Amino acid sequence: xxxxxxxxxxxxxxxxxxxxxxxxxxxxxxxxxxxxxxxxxxxxxxxxxxxxxxxxxxxxxxxxxxxxxxxxxxxxxxxxxxxxxxxxxxxxxxxxxx
Numbered sequence: 001x002x003x004x005x006x007x008x009x010x011x012x013x014x015x016x017x018x019x020x021x022x023x024x025x026x027x028x029x030x031x032x033x034x035x036x037x038x039x040x041x042x043x044x045x046x047x048x049x050x051x052x053x054x055x056x057x058x059x060x061x062x063x064x065x066x067x068x069x070x071x072x073x074x075x076x077x078x079x080x081x082x083x084x085x086x087x088x089x090x091x092x093x094x095x096x097x098x
Contacts, residue, residue: 007091009061012053014044014086023052025090058090 014023021044024036037052044052049066053059066088074080 007094009089009091010058012058012088012090014049016084023049023056025053025056025058053090054093057093059093061089061091064089 010025010027012023012025014021016022019041021039021041022036023039023044024034027034035056035058037056039048039052046066050060066086069085069087071083071085072078072080073083
């Protein structure tokens with residue numbers, strides 16, 4: 001099929017702020033707004049995250065795993081609250097055509 005787009009790869013990240021989780025896809029090197037999904041206060045399960053990515057038009061790259069990183073709100077203060085950030089490589093889902 002001519003005109004069919006190939007899947008592009010990006011990094012999806014998830015973080016928590018004010019007790020609420022947010023998942024977004026970093027569309028670097030584009031002018032597009034980064035798609036995001038907001039969860040409630042409980043930590044989203046693997047299935048929750050995969051479903052949210054699908055709603056946003058993405059899926060994990062085969063073999064990709066979530067990597068968790070610990071950061072701090074204020075890097076200059078060792079007593080600063082911890083910020084957890086998760087990341088995974090994703091690819092855009094193919095467009096459904098008629």
